[in-house]
Amino acid sequence: DAGITQSPRHKVTETGTPVTLRCHQTENHRYMYWYRQDPGHGLRLIHYSYGVKDTDKGEVSDGYSVSRSKTEDFLLTLESATSSQTSVYFCAINGQRTTGNTIYFGEGSWLTVV
Amino acid sequence: AQTVTQSQPEMSVQEAETVTLSCTYDTSESDYYLFWYKQPPSRQMILVIRQEAYKQQNATENRFSVNFQKAAKSFSLKISDSQLGDAAMYFCAYRSARGAQKLVFGQGTRLTINP
Numbered sequence: 001d002a003g004i005t006q007s008p009r010h011k012v013t014e015t016g017t018p019v020t021l022r023c024h025q026t027e028n029h030r031y032m033y034w035y036r037q038d039p040g041h042g043l044r045l046i047h048y049s050y051g052v053k054d055t056d057k058g059e060v061s062d063g064y065s066v067s068r069s070k071t072e073d074f075l076l077t078l079e080s081a082t083s084s085q086t087s088v089y090f091c092a093i094n095g096q097r098t099t100g101n102t103i104y105f106g107e108g109s110w111l112t113v114v
Numbered sequence: 115a116q117t118v119t120q121s122q123p124e125m126s127v128q129e130a131e132t133v134t135l136s137c138t139y140d141t142s143e144s145d146y147y148l149f150w151y152k153q154p155p156s157r158q159m160i161l162v163i164r165q166e167a168y169k170q171q172n173a174t175e176n177r178f179s180v181n182f183q184k185a186a187k188s189f190s191l192k193i194s195d196s197q198l199g200d201a202a203m204y205f206c207a208y209r210s211a212r213g214a215q216k217l218v219f220g221q222g223t224r225l226t227i228n229p
Contacts, residue, residue: 031215037157042118042205042219050214058216088157094215101147103209103217105159 003027004106006091012112019078021109023091025071031094032074033103036060036087043090049074081113116141118208120220127196128228134181135191135223137206145211148182148189153203153222162204165189167211193225201227 003026013019023032031050035043035058045058047066055066063085065077078085091106117140127133139148150162165173165182172180177194193200206220 033216035217040221042221043159043217044219045216048214048216056214090159092159092217101209101211101215102149102161102164103215104161105151108157108159 004091004093004104006089006106006109008109009107010110012114013081015082015113016080019081019111019113021076021089021091021111023074023076023106025074025093027093028071029093030071032068033058033092033094034064034066034074034076035090035092035105037090037108038087046076046089078111081111083113085111086113087111116143116208116210116218118206118218118220120206120223122223123221124224124226126226126228127193129196129198131196132192132194133196133225135193135204135206135225137189137191137220139187139189139206139208139218141187141208141210143210143212147209147211148180149207149209149217150178150180150189150191151205151207152200153205154201159205163191196227198227198229201225 005024007022033048034046037043044060049055049068067075089109094103146167148165152160163175179192181190203222205222207217
């Protein structure tokens with residue numbers, strides 16, 4: 001257990017509304033990631049963070065923003081949700097030495113945009 | 115950019131038999147890690163096994179082992195004595211040893227275990 005909590009776990013929202021997903025970790029890991037999972041695509045990286053206030057884009061970042069004001073929290077925001085953003089969102093951490101250089105995942109957040 | 119390819123969208127195996135899932139990757143780096151993750155119907159991502167590229171010895175975890183062929187850029191997963199609980203999606207993933215160490219995933223292989 002890498003101490004990762006995602007919230008909310010399930011959310012239904014309307015097109016055009018803002019949505020924020022939260023990832024919380026308890027073990028002070030430096031690197032945090034947001035992935036989305038869609039059929040036929042595996043998991044694709046949205047954004048990642050390598051420290052407080054240090055973030056960068058992944059391969060599918062359009063329509064998403066992130067923030068990391070504290071080590072333990074990494075927020076993913078959909079400024080104006082669209083139906084194409086209906087997906088399962090996974091947060092992950094890489095604790096480097098503390099997790100054997102392995103990336104561990106949260107339990108996922110199911111988002112439906114109607 | 116690195117890419118990971120899993121050419122088998124679906125596989126099936128009889129319970130207690132052995133099955134091998136294929137994965138190839140493309141990279142120009144020499145130092146990296148490779149992983150297999152299992153995703154059961156709960157959608158939780160569970161680490162099955164990892165391999166460091168600098169190690170020649172293939173990783174083994176109980177009934178799970180890999181065949182790592184660095185020159186061929188191949189990383190297959192062998193599951194021995196398949197059990198009903200092994201039924202899941204399996205994802206192969208690549209991670210550079212440098213930089214932000216992001217995971218790049220293959221498309222996944224759905225494994226069915228026939229009783």
